[in-house]
Amino acid sequence: MAFAQAHLSNLSVPAAERQQALNRIHADPGVPKDATTSSFWLKEPHPQFAQKSSNSLPSEADVVIIGSGVTGASIARTLLQNRAKGSNSHPAVVMLEARDICSGATGRNGGHILETADEYAEFADMFGEAAARKILRFRLAHLREILGVAEEMGLTETAQTRKVQFLSAFFCDEEWKAAKERLGRFKEGMPEESKEWVAYEKDSIPEKIKLSRAAGVIAGPAGALWPYKFVTGVLSRLVSDYPSDFRVEDNTAVRAIQRGKGQGHEYTIETSRGTIHARHVIHCTNAHVGHLVPGLRGRIFPVRGQMSAQNPGEKFPLQATKHSWLFNYDRGFDYLTQLPSGQMMLGGGFARSESLGCADLGVPTDNEMSLAIDIHLSGALSAVFGRESWGRVQGEPIQAMWTGNMGFSADGLPWVGQLPGSVTHRTPDKNKPNVGAEWVCAAFCGEGMVQAWLSGKALATMLLKKDGQSGMxxxxxxxxxxxxEERIATAVLPQTVHDLPVQRQANL
Known part of the structure; x- marks a missing residue:
């Protein structure tokens, strides 16, 4: 059962509260609001993007990318590196961001390149073994791809990109048993890819990893990075390498999109700073995509998550280049990386929030926090690692606490590709089928670091192919x-809770 359905059908939550969440999911998410919580990742703005845009907005472009996170950066890089030369539009690619650059989901996430492979069994049951292997290879490839891009662009040290071993700890015997079964199916179905995955029963958990309270631990390859510094580093390099072809415009909210009013360009994009005409428009707004693409409401929707930056206990050894963590409880989970400077970047607690998480479904703003999640995250680390192994915290325990909006989908999968008029409500000109198009690359369901970069690369490749580029x-x-169109028709949440299947357990 997909993430939202499991929460919305949970009979432990009053029907009225679940219905309120469903109403938010089907509502217009709007554009990102100026008021936000302060993300630790954004505390050191990139010098090139620290000042608000002052130049006039370009009047036209080949491609307008709406959104400046990891998805938009990947799309821009692929387009600029592969596009055919000779276009009359300069700049060729313009990126628009409603707030500061990379201040949305990417600048607020966990900085965790984590693929546990838990989903292999689910994908195999849904789509068959061959499709499950392809999806997992796609997701697993992100670790190698992102670390490779960082090295190629000289960002490894700046963005603190590093390969680690994830430790997925289970604190409930029933959940541990199910996890071992999922791992067994993954190893059987993908023996080569799963070689680095190992399982530790409670009595065999190495003492040095400080997880003696767990029922069991699964370990495998993962990565960690400073997401804001990675994305702004990529964008800065692209601006430098393609000064005539690439522009990044912050504090430029898109208010409306119209079709067929440009001179030689199919789209007119109305923004808070003026109007720009383009052949292609790409929606990389994730949780906010339903604002400009109304037909995706109820199919893609916001979910508010919460993150923290904490100081470690004095007895906890520095493991920033060795490990990252996932803590699985009887209800919900947390995720953790450690920076080389020692800070513990802990997020999660969703199932511990008000209405067992329903209060955060469909919420498109990041200017408030859940008190219940704050309490949970503030005390989780000393509990899971053990107070004797954790020790006292020197200085202020919590350095920062913030929220962010993730884009989730009704069927639990990203949406990548060309948008038909049935969802944009902007009817294509049948006499001009090859003029341009609207595209979407969104809904990474809280797992953007193992889905967004290569989804962006794929989307850019689709656009290039549509424009006649061969060999892609x-x-x-x-x-x-x-x-x-089939997915549009079926992958949508109902309007009322009465049309959802019943989920009696609260193990979410």
């Missing part, structure tokens, strides 16, 4: 993530 391979991209 997409055989590696899972078809289940594509935008189709």
């Amino acid at each position: 391979d997409l055989s590696w991209f899972p078809e289940q993530l594509l935008v189709t």
